[in-house]
Amino acid sequence: MRLTVHLDAFDCTHPMAFAILWLDKDTRQWSREGHHGLDLPEWGTLRVDGGNTLMCGPRDATPLCVLEGLDLKDRSGPFEGETGRAQCCAERGRLLMTGHWHVQCVDNEQAQPEHGLFAAGEEA
Secondary structure: OEEEEEEEOOOOOOOOOEEEEEEEOOOOEEEEEEEEOOOOOOEEEEEEEOOEEEEEOOOOOOEEEEEOOOOOOOOOOOOOOOEEEEEEOOOOOOOOEEEEEEEEEEEOOOOOOOOOOOOOOOOO
């Protein structure tokens, strides 16, 4: 299952800061598909802790963002339109930024990516 998640409403230097992310529930990876004013790497790994989804970098287990209440282990969800609070600190040493996450789309298809590249860094 792959989710399209929109992060926005962060109180930072860019009032229109946002990111569009693909979260792959099966591989526990995410990729950044679009963004403005929110500094996140192109991809990373996902962890679930206490009903929250932790977005980590590609080579570091330190969370960049915590999507509160987005539980990837929940068999009944997530669902389109679901929302919650996001806590992000994309740059080490910066203050925590609070915003919101919103599930835009839930894709239950098991399709293979066109070029075999999803958060892997190289073509398969």
